[in-house]
Amino acid sequence: MLKKQVVIVGAGVTGTCIARELSRRQLDVLIIERASDVCEGTSKANSGIAHSGYDAKPGTLKARFNIEGSRLMPQLAKELDFPYRNNGSLVLCFDEADMGALNELLERGRTNGVEGLKILSGDEVRGMEPNVSDEVVAALYAPTGGVVDPFLLTVAMAENAAVNGVEFSFDTEVTGIEKSSEGYILSCEQYPSIRNGLDSPGSLQIHADIVINAAGVHADRFHNMVSDRKIHLTPRKGEYCLLDKKVGGYVSATLFQLPTAKGKGVLVTPTVHGNLMVGPTAVDVEDPDKTDTSADGLNAVIATGSKSVKNLPSKGNIITSFAGLRAHEDGGDFIIEEVSDAPGFIDVAGIESPGLTVAPAIGRYVSELVDGMCHPQMKADFTATRQGIPSVALADTGERRRLIEQNPLYAKVICRCELVTEGEIVDAIRRPVGAVTLDGIKRRVRAGMGRCQAGFCTPKQVNILARELGVDISQITKKGGSSGLLTGYPKDEKDITRKGGASHE
Amino acid sequence: MNKHVSILVIGGGPAGLAAGVSAYKAGIKDVLIIERDVRLGGILNQCIHNGFGLHTFKEELTGPEYAARYISQVEELGVPYRLATIVTDLQLSDDGHTKIVTTMDEQGGLTVYEADAVILAMGCRERARGALNIPGERPAGIYTAGTAQYFVNLEGRMPGREVVILGSGDIGLIMARRMTLEGAHVKLVAELQPYSGGLKRNIVQCLDDYGIPLMLSHTVVKIHGDKRLTGVTIAEVDDKLSPIPGSEKFYECDTLLLSCGLLPENELSGQLGVNLSPVTFGAVVNESLETSVPGVFSCGNVLHVHDLVDYVSEEATAAGKHAAEYIQSGIVESAEGGSDEKVTRVITDGGVRYSVPSLLRADHMADLTTIRFRVGAVYKDVDVVTYADGRELARLHKRVMAPGEMEQLILRKSDLISEGVPSEYRITIENKAGQ
Structure with a gap:
């Protein structure tokens, strides 16, 4: 054993x-x-928010760890080189009658130790965020809120x-x-x-x-x-829509609506990569493995998100939708x-x-x-930092030249929508705990996460994965297990035994 | 050191090839075609079915054969091209005249070109599941028809065995036949609209001949399967295209192919500030296929989605010629006409969705100008009528027109300006049933 x-x-x-x-x-x-x-x-399926901590009830573990987590995030993002951006957040109030609840949130946040909280008038909010709905009468501003790549x-x-x-x-x-x-x-x-x-x-x-x-x-x-x-845990489903980067700048802060009994409600936020995201819904479900989206859910996401901003630019700009489950404990x-x-x-x-x-x-x-x-001893040789995979898309011309000099594969573009190169994909596979699936590559280097959603680059990525992992392309999966992408050979080639991931590249 | 070229063509597919050849033949030897794939020909390389070239070469060719006709011209003439090279940035110089094009490739790294003219020929992409926002799970087994075509035709692998196809675009129809021939079982093609999005000939040759049902006014409303697709729920839709409750039916399958429309890939054009049409998602162009940015031309599927490659070649040949004229004239002027120049706007209505071009500069027009357009619904026994400032120019009876088939008409310049340069040239449909 x-x-x-x-x-x-x-x-x-x-x-x-x-x-x-x-x-x-x-x-x-x-x-x-x-x-x-x-x-x-x-x-993998949540809002990607580094919450500032005004929301949790004082005295709870949620409140205690939220403040600590929020303060740790910027430093950790540097040490471990993952995308984080301190974009601030706003909790929108649509009705003078709800001002009491907004002030309560402010007080709660102050009790929890959240820094810099203040209530803004509707016009002040629209001064900061011109696309915020005209219905908004006030908002709680939390400058320490951020977005992070989960x-x-x-x-x-x-x-x-x-x-x-x-x-x-x-x-x-x-x-x-x-x-x-x-x-x-x-x-x-x-x-x-x-x-x-x-x-x-x-x-x-x-x-x-x-x-x-x-x-x-x-x-x-x-x-x-x-x-x-x-x-007892209840899986609480949340559905989201992810919008094209073209409209990623529609808001700069994360926009919440006043919280409800089931959570923080539908938010409209830029993601750390510059897309616009809207969601989640909150529906209690039975099956802890079923993360399917529904027409009603996705319609609700857009309808509720549309309350926060003027003319939510969802039409023609949704590049994908997804659902995640939160583990809600009865207490x-x-x-x-x-x-x-x-x-x-x-x-x-x-x-x-x-x-x-x-x-x-x-x-x-x-x-x-x-x-x-x-009572374990601490290691003397602990490595505290980690360098992320370079992003050619985010690099300026000088950095690009340096990267390409290092490894010409950084000039070979595989995913054209997100400008992801073969060099980055190979890195994602060769890293410790590296990617072995298409989804694994997508989450590490964003290949296939753009507007064509891997239409063009799927075959190329499949070949790179097979080559790097030393298997035939038939073994490559979307997300492990039985999620294989290919089902064999065409009719007239059924009996031909071929070895290796034959490639036309 | 930046390299200078007279005309840089972005894309080495059918549009880029024809444009490059045409510009070269028109006297501009300093052309460069930039292709992101490892070979010229673009999407034609995976289109191994026949039916290409009937108009251009009066014979039926496969996609690779059609491409080869143009590639051999490129090789024989010596038109310069670069492969496995992607354009990452497209900017205007400070004076607005020079187009700064940055490329990246494994051998050469980063290269910056200064081009006097650019021809946009980047083609289009398929609308993916995300953009269709189909609810359900996210298993493997959902492919755009083109991705499946790549796997079958270029990799020699099957993406699935029990297949449902959503959308009756031409690639989906072609793949229904291909998958059937390769041993898969294609259960049905569901089409949201009450009419097919593909060519009539493809419906006959790819579906009818193989007994594959085409279910019009139906769509996929749910995707099932945790790891690999296990089935789809299909529902009938009403005349507002909303699913009709109670009409849902489950179909077991391991593969869903999407053929739900093509979108011009104009992200680079956006960097330059080229005006795009909200209808075609392609550039707004004038009679010379020149965009709102002087010296930037557009042709092929990046301009508007075509159904026949022959027309892509024809359009691109024109774009190459106009780009050469732009260089040879040495005059840099606004594509939307100088301040004193009268520009005729092409107006489409009455069921005509758009036209290419949509602006006409009379003094740049040849005797005959081809105007391409699409209609928004199926029309039978109607007249396509054109007007110059309200004056009827031509009336053409059409037995049938459908959104899946591009239409064209030839405009004679002398007709258009016989009573002076009009401000509007209108294309519309008349004598519809009941009118």
């Missing part, structure tokens, strides 16, 4: 942030992830954790957790994949001294395997603690908004919980 000091279940933003903090310590850490890549659950935050954490010794086991699903005399035994199913080289499904048992449950919308299931004090707050009747089992459950913002702060806190349990 495989033995590990610490096993983290789930390689989302929470799991990888914890892993990165734990990798400062002399600990043997493994992350288990059922998908083929990091950032495949809630972490994929690259997660990827940066994972890469840095891996560089510092954390191991990853992808395509591995935990099916059972049992208490043992000293720690826990995790039973896992392993699915065949390019990463693990398996031809058929296998199973695996792992002994862990400490288990950290960072399983997103599935965290209640794992908790309930080891504890009699049951918890409404995060659960981050050692489970009282399961020593050595740490829950990190109910991580809904502001989960992305707080993840680095949670990473620190959970590591301290681990310190309290096993």
Whole structure:
């Protein structure tokens, strides 16, 4: 049986942030992830906001970690080189009758310790953001709000954790957790994949001294395997529309509407990459794996978002839509603690908004919980920084020349909509915890994320992946598992055995 | 050191090839065609079906054969071109006369050209799932028809076995036949509109001949499947194109091909500040196929989407000739006419969606000018009528016109200006049923 000091279940933003903090310590850490890549659950489909922290009820874990997370983000973005922009946020109020609620939010934010909060008049708001709706009578301005790339935050954490010794086991699903005399035994199913080289499904048992449950919308299931004090998570679906960069400058701050019982409501925001995003809805669902969008949901996104701005430029500019699930715990707050009747089992459950913002702060806190349990030494050779993959699209002429001199593949454009080169794609694959799927490449270097949504570059990317991973193109998938892109040969070539990813390039 | 060229052609597909050859033949040897792929020919290289060239060469060619006719001219004449090179930036010099074109390629790195004239010939892209905003899950198995065509025809691989096609654009129809011939089962083609978006001949030869049903006024309302597509829900739509509740039906399939329209790729034109038409998404051009930026010409599918490559070649040949004339005249003037020059605006209404060109400068017009246009619905037994400032110029009876088929008329300059240069030249449809 495989033995590990610490096993983290789930390689989302929470799991990888914890892993990165734990990798400062002399600990043997493994992350288990059922998908083929990091950032495949809630972490990949959210608003991408670094919340300033006015929203959470004072005294809650949400409030405590939000402030810390918000303050950590700018520094971390520099250390780990992921996209973050401090664009400020506005909570819009449409009715004088709601001013009480807006002032309450201001007070709450001040109690939480959010800096620079102030109430602006409708005209002041429109002075800042000319496209804000004429219906807006006032707004709460939070200058510390920001936007962050949730994929690259997660990827940066994972890469840095891996560089510092954390191991990853992808395509591995935990099916059972049992208490043992000293720690826990995790039973896992392993699915065949390019990463693990398996031809058929296998199973695996792992002994862990400490288990950290960072399983997103599935965290209640794992908790309930080891504890009699049951918890319950409700997957809360949010649908989004992503708009073309042409209209990315329509607003500069993130525009919220006054929060409702189910969350922060529909926002209109520039993304850190300069697209415009509208969403999410908030609908409680049963299935923790079903992230389908609906006509009603997408219509609601546009209709509600249209309240915030004049003439939301959605028509003809929507390049994609998607849905994510937030893990809403019945008590409404995060659960981050050692489970009282399961020593050595740490829950990190109910991580809904502001989960992305707080993840680095949670990473620190959970590591301290681990310190309290096993008192590890700190590593002397911890690597604290990480350099991101260069972006040719964002580079100026001089930088482009330097990059191309370094590696001519930085001049070979694969994705023309986002100007992503083969050099960047090869980097994404060769990195620690590198990409093995089309979605993995998309999230790391944005290939296929533009207006044609990979129409032209899919075949090229498939060939690069196959070449770099040393497999036939038939093995390349969109997102791991059975999401293969190709289904064999045309009729007249059925019996021809061909080897290698034959390419016409 | 920036390199100077007289005419830089962006794109080495059918439009760029014909434009480059034409400019060269008109006397401008200092032409350069920039192609992003590793070979010339553009999308024709993956169009291995026949039916190309009936108008131009009076014979039926495959896409690669058609392209080869122009590529061999490029080679024989020695028209300069660069492959595997992408234009990353397109700017005007400070005086507004020179076009600064930055390219990138693996061998040469970054290169900056100063061009006196530019011909935009970048082609178009297919409308993707995201732009259609189809609800549902996000599995593998959803391809634009062109991506599927690339996999089958150039990679020799099948993108799926049980296929539903959304949209009856020509590439979708061609792929219905190709997938069937290669052993896949094409269940149906669903088309949102009450008419097909493709050529009549393709419906007959690609669907009818293989017993593939075309379901007009139907669309995909939901996509199913977590990892790989498992099926689609298709519903009938009403006359406002909204799905009719209760008409939903599930179809099992592992592949959905999208053939829902083509969009000119004018991102570079946008950098230059070229005026774009909200109808075609291509440049607004005058009789010389010159855009709102003097010395910048546009042709082929980046100007407006064509259904036949023959007309692309014809249009691009004209653009190449006009670009050469621009260089030879040595006069830099506004494409929308000098201050004292009277420009005729082409107005389209009554069911005519747009025309190319949409501006006419009488003193630049040849004796005959080809005007291409599309209609917005299916029309039977109607008249296409043209007017110069209200004066009827011509009346042409049409038995049938459809949005999927581009129409053209030839305008005689002497007719247009027989009573002076008009401010408006109008193309409209009359004698519709019930009128």
